Amino acid sequence: MTGSFGFLQPFTSPYYAASGLDKAQIGLLAGLGTVIAVLIQPLLGRLSDRLDARRPLMVATALLAGVAYLLFRLADGFWPFLLLTALGTNGLQYLNTVGGVLVGRLATTEGGGAAYAKYRVWGSVGYICVCVVTGFLLSPSPGMSRTDLAPVFTYGPLLFFLIAAISLIVPDTKLAPSSSVPLRSEERAIAGGGRRLSGGGRGLKHFFFAYFLYQFALYGASSYLSLFMKSLGAAPRQISLMFAAGVVCEVLVMSQVGKWTDRNGRKPALVLAFCLMPVRLLLYTLATSPATVMAIQALHGLNYGIVGTLAVVYVNDCVTDSQRGTTQAMMTATSGIALSVSPALCGWLAERYGFSAMFVAMSAVGVLGALYLITRVPESNPPAPKTG
Structure with a gap:
């Protein structure tokens, strides 16, 4: 599933621009499309928990996303793109959420961070492959007309039909009858390999707010x-390589961070990622060439490589198995609310004041998020006391 972002993330905004939309319209389009998805995702989470099954919804949402993105080639104007973006985003968000839920169920004997990281690394490898292949399908010249970008939405959406087919054989472990009963704190400590979970409901609320920022x-x-x-x-090829380079660094970090935080706690790694992100955004204001941006993008490994893994794991630390679908949907909704507003604001800033002003403003928001994480968010997986 993550591989599909390899064609969507680099080229959706340029495709909108090639279709005649300005930066403010592109941001509004992305925001409204996400709003619609935010309203639907918690309902899908509750439905999958009630059915105790993810597979049917995985197939349905993958097919929905595939059809929506294939129809991008026929869309013309703001409203058709809004409809298709909302449909595609719903499919993407559900598939992204359900991955964390299924891995949490399958990894009952491993540390949560290590188990999820192993799953997520393969997603990043898929992203790199799709991103690079997509770039080489396009013209090496700087031109990015709608015709130049047409192969992106001709071949890329076919991935979703492959995802739907694979979903038919994905393990969809059922809950044991007793697993719907919340565990007492001492039982949760045993289930967590001797570590006492301290996040709880209040900790999750604080985490969700920091995650929102x-x-x-x-x-x-x-x-x-x-x-x-x-x-x-x-050129399009340079754009795809820029995103792929960041994800290569992400893989290197992700392959170690889950295991490390199983032993040493989640919060230190999260603090590192939250503090580096504003620095990364400020560095973009100094970029003068595509090569400079590509070098800065290497810091993506210490951002998504950590947060992309540990956000899911942090939530899994704090809830029981039967609550994971709903709680992961809440986290997806939190992200969705942020992405409903921020692209529109960033588009307005970029259109009116330029890209540098946009990066500075978002860096300031990132600083607030880091401070809130440091001061208010509890550790969800305290290190086991050293003995002897």
């Missing part, structure tokens, strides 16, 4: 990285 800042600004690269004279 993080997502608001990073992904509002990241929505315009392709257009920023284009403004610096980048």
Whole structure:
């Protein structure tokens, strides 16, 4: 599933721009499409928990996303793109959420961080492959007309039909009858390998707010990285390589961070990622060429490589198995609310004041998120006491 972002993230905004939309319209389009998805995702989470099954919804949402993105080639104007973006985003968000739920169920004997990281690394490998292949399907020249970008939405959406087929054989472990009963604290400590979970409901609320600020800042600004690269004279191939390079660094971090935080706690790694993100956004204001942006993008490994893994794991630390579908949907909704507003705001800032002003503003939001995480968010997986 993550591989599908390899064609969507680099080239959706340039495709909107090639279709005649300005940066403010692109941001509004992304925001409204996400709002619609936010309203539907918690309902899908509750439905999957009630059915105690993810597979049927995985197939349905994958097919929905595939059809929606294939129809991008026929869309013309703001409203058709809004409808298709909302449909595609719903499919993507559900598939992204359900991955964390299924891995949490399958990894009953392993540390949660290590288990989820192993799953997520393969998603990143898929992203790199799709991103690079998509770039080489396009013209090496800087031009990015709708015709130039047509192969993206001709071949890329076919991935969703493959995802639907694979979903038919994905393990969909049922809950044991007793697993719907919340565990007492001492039982949760045993289930967590001797570690006492301290997040709880209040801790989750604080985490969700910090996560909201993080997502608001990073992904509002990241929505315009392709257009920023284009403004610096980048060709489509350079844009795809820029995103792929960041994910290569992500894989290197992700392969270790889950295991490390199983032993040492989640919060230290989260603090590192939250503090580095505002620095990364400020560095974009100094970029003068596509190569400079590509170098800065290497910091993505310490952002999504950590947060993309540990956000799901943190939530799994704090809830019982029967609550994971609903709670992961709540986290997806939190991200969705951020992405409903931030692209529109960033688009307005970029259109009116330029890309540098946008990056500075989002860096300030990122600083607030880091401070809130440090001061208010509890550790969900305290290290086991050292003996002897």
